[in-house]
Amino acid sequence: MxxxxxxxxxxxxxxxxxxxxxxxxxxxxxxxxxxxxxxxxxxxxxxxxxxxxxxxxxxxxxxxxxxxxxxxxxxxxxxxxxxxxxxxxxxxxxxxxxxxxxxxxxxxxxxxxxxxxxxxxxxxxxxxxxxxxxxxxxxxAGTARLMWTALDLAAGGLEAWQAPFLGHRPRVGVMWGGFDLSATRWREQPTVPEPNRPPFQQNAQLHAYVSVGFSFGDAQAPHTGMYAYIWPQPDGLANRSWGVKGAAWHPDAGLVRLPWSALRETPDPRQAIVAFGDAVYDAAVETAGWPPGLVGPRVDGWYMSTTPSDVVQHREREHAEQRRRDQQGDGRG
CATH class of the missing domain: 3.30.920 (Metal Transport, Frataxin; Chain A)
Known part of the structure; x- marks a missing residue:
């Protein structure tokens, strides 16, 4: 639902x-x-x-x-x-x-x-x-509503996924050139852009990032649904779990994909998008050296507005420790 x-x-x-x-x-x-x-x-x-x-x-x-x-x-x-x-x-x-x-x-x-x-x-x-x-x-008009419905659902899930990230994260929105909805987490790590790419793509590859988004697809790749990738692409992405049934790594495209058909079958598609994004970030931590401490706990605004800061900090420490234990329990830490 x-x-x-x-x-x-x-x-x-x-x-x-x-x-x-x-x-x-x-x-x-x-x-x-x-x-x-x-x-x-x-x-x-x-x-x-x-x-x-x-x-x-x-x-x-x-x-x-x-x-x-x-x-x-x-x-x-x-x-x-x-x-x-x-x-x-x-x-x-x-x-x-x-x-x-x-x-x-x-x-x-x-x-x-x-x-x-x-x-x-x-x-x-x-x-x-x-x-x-x-x-x-x-x-x-009917197709226009379908398009908005997909973008609205994906935006809600991606905004929830981005909320606890402590690093640089531009607002979630549609990149009007490729027409995909994008949520990106950046890391202060200079990288070398791929040669022979358009200048705008090279400018996007000046630092390491993790990107999770939604695309309607195109004639060359007619895949409607969520996608994700890690730049620079690390080794070790095959045979991983990506948080949601139906999500899979596609090495030919360099993308993790969660088809719309699989997303709509989940009990809570918005939460499934969050789980998908979390799995991608976990892969960045474990295969590309991203710091796990850049992600805090997920709490709502009312909790933050009524809870003393020392309690919030304690919950953040518990959250970081639980993530560490989870990774070790999965044999990935």
């Missing part, structure tokens, strides 16, 4: 593909404005928040205007909200090019220039730029 009390709906990439492909392209329009922001480790500055209605940039400030852009998937529209007013446009357009033109005209009414570039990023086989993408498109 999900946190809303109902089992997550079934979904497969093949059914979602036309809408995923379209939404991936149109969210790149507002997403490109986030590139004007100061760079955060691992591109934490660019992610789109999963909202009660869709996907939204954080508040952006430039050139005399403060604004944000909200793609309301459940309403079939996009809202450009500024300090001087707002404008709502339909997401249903006959092409990506048509949407891009309408968006730029509406944004221009508030003094917001078009994005610096209209290149379509990280979509194999796509036209070079947004204004050149004239393929016919059809908006499907």
């Amino acid at each position: 999900s946190q809303h009390g109902t089992a997550p709906p079934a979904m497969a990439y093949e059914d979602l593909a036309p809408m995923v492909d379209y939404v991936n392209r149109v969210v790149q329009v507002a997403g490109k404005y986030t590139l004007d922001e100061p760079f955060e480790v691992g591109w934490g500055n660019i992610v789109l928040d999963v909202t009660p209605r869709g996907l939204c940039t954080r508040t952006l400030r430039r050139e005399g205007v403060t604004f944000r852009v909200h793609y309301r998937l459940l309403d079939g529209d996009v809202v450009i909200e500024t300090d001087s007013g707002s404008r709502t446009l339909p997401l249903a357009h006959d092409s990506v090019a048509s949407f891009y033109g309408a968006f730029c005209r509406a944004a221009g009414e508030f003094g917001i220039r078009p994005p610096h570039t209209s290149l379509i990023c990280e979509i194999p086989g796509a036209p070079a730029n947004l204004e050149g993408d004239s393929a016919a498109r059809t908006w499907d």
